[in-house]
Amino acid sequence: MAEHTQKQKQASSRTEETLEDLPVGAPQGEKLKAELDDLLDEIDDVLETNAEDFVKSYVQKGGE
C-alpha cells in the first residue's frame, strides 16, 4: 500500500506543476530564438551527412 500512496502523491504534485506552468510570452520567445540559433549552429553535426540518400532511402509501407 505504501507504494500506492506514494504514487498518488506524485500524481497530485504533477498536476500542480502543470497548472502553474502556463505563461507564454516574450522571455520564452527570446529563449527559443537563442536555442534555435544554437541549434542551427550545431545542426550540421546532427543532420545526416548525405541528406539526399537519407531522404531517398526512407521508404515505408503504408500502415494502419
Add this chain to the structure above:
Amino acid sequence: MAIAKVCGIETEYGIQVRGAESNPVAASSALINAYVSGKLRSIDWDFEHERPGADARGFSYPDSFAPEIEMQLVNAVLTNGARYYVDHAHPEVSTPECLTALEVVRFDRAAEEIVRASMAAAKRLLNDGSEIVTYKNNSDGKGNSYGCHENYLVDRATPFARIVSQITPHFVSRQVFCGAGKVGSELAGTSSSSVPYQISQRADFFEEEVGLETTLKRPIVNTRDEPHCDPQKYRRLHVIVGDANMSEVATYLKVGTTAIVLAMIEDDMIGSELTLANPVSAIRQISQDPLLTTTVALRDGTRLTAIELQWALLERARKYERSHGLACVGDDVAVDLLARWETVLAGLESDRNSVAHWVDWVAKQRLVDGFADRHQLSPSDAKLKAIDLQYHDMRADRCLATRVGLETLISEHDVRTAMTEPPESTRAYFRGKCLQRWPSEIVAANWDSMVFDVGREPLRRVPMLEPLRGTAKLVGALFDECTTAAELLARLDA
C-alpha cells in the same frame, strides 16, 4: 451526463534498417522481440473478440477493405497494460487505457522510451554494425502514410450521425495546434513551390468524410465499431485523422480538447452551426496554409478560419464547463486544458513563435526556415526534408524535436515508471498487475479479458468489459491479499 472519457493512443512508427538488408516486417518483429525477450515471457494477444470490420453506422460494407490482423506476427502485452506489436509493416505501441489526457501523455512518452530501449536492445543483438531506426511520424514523403490513432470511450446512446457531423469541425481545425508539420506535399498536382510546408503530416491522405477504411480512401471520421468493452453501453471512437506528436503539450491538447468536444456532443451542447460544407477540402486547405488566414465554408455559407472554428469550440467548452462541469475528462486537468487551449489559440493568432515550445509544426517550421535562410536553400532541397524526417528520429543523437526547446509535462522519473507500471485509473491496472505478478499463469490477454491457466481446471477467462473496473482503488487490495493467481480467481468468483 457525458461518461468518463477513457482514452488512449496507438502509434505506428516508421522503421528502417541501416547497414543491412531487411524487410520492415522482419525488422519490426526483431525490434519488439529484442525488447520483450529481455523483459518478460511473451504473453499472446487474444483475438477472440476483435471485430475490426464492424461499422458504427450499423451496416456492413462488402466491398470495403476491413483492416487485416496478422495473427502470426509479434504481439506482446506489457506490464504497464500496453500492447506492443507488429501492425502491417510497422512496430506499433498502444498505450493502456487512461482516464485523462495527461495520463495519455505519460504513457505515450513511456511508449517512446520503450521503442528507444528496443532500438538499443536490437543493436546489441544484431551485433554486425547494422541498426534498426524508428521514426515517430506519419509519412515517408513519398505517398505512404501510417497512423497515430486515438481512442475515446463514448456513450452508445449518443447517435453516431451526431458524433460524425459535430466532431468533424474539430478534426478539421485542431491541426493548428496538434499538426506535426511537413516539408512539401504528397498530393498529386502539388509541388514544393506550391506547398513548401504544411501544418499536418496526414491531411494529404484524407479523401472521405466518413467510412470504415484506414489504409486507403481514408475518412476524417472512422466508423470502426469495435468497442473492446460492453457494446450495449459503449462505443470506442477510433480516430485516425491525427498526426503523431513529438511535443507533449500537443499530444495533451489533441487528446484533451477532443475528449471535451466528445463530452459536449454526448450532452448535445455543440449544435449544428459549425457544420462544414466540405470537410475534405477544408482539412487540406487549412493544412496548406501555415499563415493561418485561409477560411473554410460552413454549410450555412459563413466562412471561418481554423482558429475561428477553434475559438467557437472553446467558447462552447467554457459554457459547458459552467453548465455541466468537466468531471468526465478529469477535474484536475480540465482547468489546465481549457487555459492551455486558450493560450495556444491566442499565441497562434498573435505571434505563433510564442507557442513554438508547444506546437510541433511551428517548432519544425522555424528550424526548416532558419536553416533554409542561413544556407540559401530552395524549398525542394533534400536537407530540408532531412530536417523534417530527423525531427521525428527516435535516435537520441539524431532527433531534432528533443533539441528545439519543447516544454515537457512529465518528469523523466514518471516516464520511466510508466514503462512498467500500469495506470491506476482504469482496467489496465488489473491487466498490468496480473502480468507483473503471475506471467506464467496467463496464457492470453486482450483489452477486455484475460485468460489464466492455473493447472487442474479448464482455462479461465476473466472478462473486463467495464473500462473503469479493475482500477487500483477497486482491486489494489486484492493484489495485496492474493499470493497466487488461483487465489485471485477464487476471490473474483466469490
